[in-house]
Amino acid sequence: MKNFAKEFHTLNYVIKESDNILLFAHSHPDPDTTGSVLALREYAKSLGKNADLSCLDPFPESLSPIVPEKFELPSDLDAGKYKLIIACDSVERGFDKIVDKFTSDQVVAILDHHPDITMKKDINILDAGVSSVCELVYEFFVFNKIEITRKMATYLMMGILGDTGTFQHSNTTARTMEIASDLMKKGAPVAKIVQTTLSNKGICTLKLWGRAFEKAKVNSKNGMIASVITQKDMEECQASSEDIAQVASILNTVPGTKFSLILSEREGGIVKGSLRSEEYKDMDVSKLAATFGGGGHKLASGFEIKGKIVETEEGWKIV
DSSP: OOOOHHHHHHHHHHHHHOSEEEEEEOSSOOHHHHHHHHHHHHHHHHTTOEEEEEOSSOOOGGGTTTOOOOOBOGGGSOGGGOSEEEEESOTTTTGGGTGGGSOTTSEEEEEEOOTTOOOOOSEEEEOTTSSOHHHHHHHHHHHTTOOOOHHHHHHHHHHHHHHHTTTTSTTOOHHHHHHHHHHHHTTOOHHHHIIIIIIOOOHHHHHHHHHHHHHOEEETTTTEEEEEEOHHHHHHHTOOGGGGTTHHHHHTTSTTOSEEEEEEEETTTEEEEEEEOOGGGOOOHHHHHHTTTOEEOSSEEEEEEESOEEEETTEEEEO
16 A cells, blocks of 8 residues: 555544534445445544535445435535545546535545546545555554444445455455454454345346346457346336446356446436456456546446447447
């Protein structure tokens, strides 16, 4: 990990000096962005601070059994009352839409582990070498000798397990495992988190996965396995966008493939592309995502484009 001694010290100082703090999670929130803002809120609350959670999308239903929370819409909050705003994970997926609302009198901090982040604010804690933002938050707590409670450990473990695919992805390092071990000692319920967020899939999710697997095709020329999920698929399966998350990772395990691509229709006429690969396959999917205006890690990237998915005689296309 990079040396963030100055940034960690400054962020902790500003947290202690701020009565009102806004913690922002990225659009289509996953366990990492959710876990990181929840852990930071627990710390802020222990200091007697008011800390609000905000996101452009609702709190993930899949995480409700662990922590029944909700996100406030930015439009429902008084942006001017916050002295400190902290955006966690994929800050250019949602936070970019509200960051201009803040003035020079307010401190803005961003924590991210994606390699293509161009946004820079007052406090920048950016490191593509860590597994997750929850790993960064853990290091922030340790550096400042902040006690990590059982709740905080649970939230941080939630994000680490989510972004490492329960330690199966190549972003799992020796340090990641050391942190996970410490969080377990502090009471993080690994089995419950895995069962609730990753393994316990309802019939709606399984139906949607079945649609995606049925449509999957392999391109023998470039080693791509691809599939599509339309809004009609989600409506007929009574599924949500949360149910799509693991499909690209599962397809990526098919023998003889170099990378996977899932195209899924989202609200507002958006098609989201999710790309996955593995270290041993020698494929940098971030380069492919960049051609469509997206980005991410070389083994896990994505992009969003305007349009809808239609089936033609030649196959599926975005129009």
